[in-house]
Amino acid sequence: MKSFNYNDMEFSVEKAQDRWDISCKKADGKAALVAAGLFAGLAESEVEVRARALVHTMLPVGIKIVGPDVAHPNLIGDLKLVGPDVTHPNFIYWDKDSSSFSR
Amino acid sequence: MDIKGSVAIITGAGNGIGEAVAKYFVRNGAKVVIVDMMQKNIDRVVKDIKDMGGEVIGVQANVSSEAETAKFIKAAIDAFGKINVVVASAGIIRDGMMLNLDKETGKVSRKMGLDKWQPVIDVNLTGTFLTIRDGAEAMVNGGWPGLLVAISSVNKVGQVGQLNYSSAKVADALLPKIVIGEFLMRGIRNIRCIGIAPGYTATPMLTGMNQDALMSILADVHLDRLVEPDEVARLIGHCVENEAINATTLEITGGLCYPNGIAK
Numbered sequence: 001m002k003s004f005n006y007n008d009m010e011f012s013v014e015k016a017q018d019r020w021d022i023s024c025k026k027a028d029g030k031a032a033l034v035a036a037g038l039f040a041g042l043a044e045s046e047v048e049v050r051a052r053a054l055v056h057t058m059l060p061v062g063i064k065i066v067g068p069d070v071a072h073p074n075l076i077g078d079l080k081l082v083g084p085d086v087t088h089p090n091f092i093y094w095d096k097d098s099s100s101f102s103r
Numbered sequence: 104m105d106i107k108g109s110v111a112i113i114t115g116a117g118n119g120i121g122e123a124v125a126k127y128f129v130r131n132g133a134k135v136v137i138v139d140m141m142q143k144n145i146d147r148v149v150k151d152i153k154d155m156g157g158e159v160i161g162v163q164a165n166v167s168s169e170a171e172t173a174k175f176i177k178a179a180i181d182a183f184g185k186i187n188v189v190v191a192s193a194g195i196i197r198d199g200m201m202l203n204l205d206k207e208t209g210k211v212s213r214k215m216g217l218d219k220w221q222p223v224i225d226v227n228l229t230g231t232f233l234t235i236r237d238g239a240e241a242m243v244n245g246g247w248p249g250l251l252v253a254i255s256s257v258n259k260v261g262q263v264g265q266l267n268y269s270s271a272k273v274a275d276a277l278l279p280k281i282v283i284g285e286f287l288m289r290g291i292r293n294i295r296c297i298g299i300a301p302g303y304t305a306t307p308m309l310t311g312m313n314q315d316a317l318m319s320i321l322a323d324v325h326l327d328r329l330v331e332p333d334e335v336a337r338l339i340g341h342c343v344e345n346e347a348i349n350a351t352t353l354e355i356t357g358g359l360c361y362p363n364g365i366a367k
Contacts, residue, residue, distance in 0.1 A: 019158070021153065032142075032146040032149075032150075033146065033149045033150050033153055033161070034149070034160065034161060035149070035159060035160035035161070035182060036149060036152065036153035036157070036158065036159050036160075037134075037153065037156070037157055037158035037159060038158060038160070038182055038183075050181070053181055054160070054178060054181045054182055057174065057177050057178045057181050058160070058162050058174065058175075058178045060174065
């Protein structure tokens, strides 16, 4: 099992047969599954990199969605920034209305 | 297209029809992305799917936000490398009449405010649009064939007390025709788009309904019971596999009729 901390949360990546599960320890101390059955056939070193990248995508730091409160002063599009740390390496600044994905 | 080996994103998969669709896909060999607003529902469904031996990730997201939609699309690609099926199942209701009537004077006043109108339009229409749009963008650019599914409702015919919901759902029902028209113009031939319009279905959304009203509605259902979420899931599964079904919205209602016996 591999563990890593991200955004004040503790994640663990655990092998289940030939695949991998990612779980997260919640604020109440209970563990919850983030993902299951991933990365079949990958080397352990690659699994950890992929797991970290996936968690970073699923839980971007520095942004909290509060809905379409367009009158709020601290907004980028429909996102309200809660204590944004724009220097954080995992901070995602959404400055366009969509995203494009590599082929 | 085979369900087995495909990757499906299902919004609103924390309960109801979305949960049934996700589990149906897993039972038939797909990998799934569970998207929902409620983390506790995501946790439960992800655990259930792990126990089924499935491959799954759970992403908390608000489908009415462009950034959140982009997040779960990218998470699907990060986890599974492709997307083949997108089911925009997230939906809410905030029922109410448009106007209040003063029976003594016959005058009316506004009743349904933007607090009931806007969230229903945001989730049921804007959310469906963003999910289908961004799913299509990723699938076309990735070269992944598949199916986009909008969830409409039989109440697209216009249900009193649901001006917000019916307005969104009739638009959702039309969406597949416009999307496929655009795909044809652009030469995109390997991605289909359909809508599913369930009737009254045994989901948690109905538990919030007036139960007397629900019993009254059931009297007009030829099937004499609610549609089960798994029955809707099986229809979507059939649509994945039957490539002739395209650019249309299919109803699955159990035979919902007007009180005079004419089918809606």
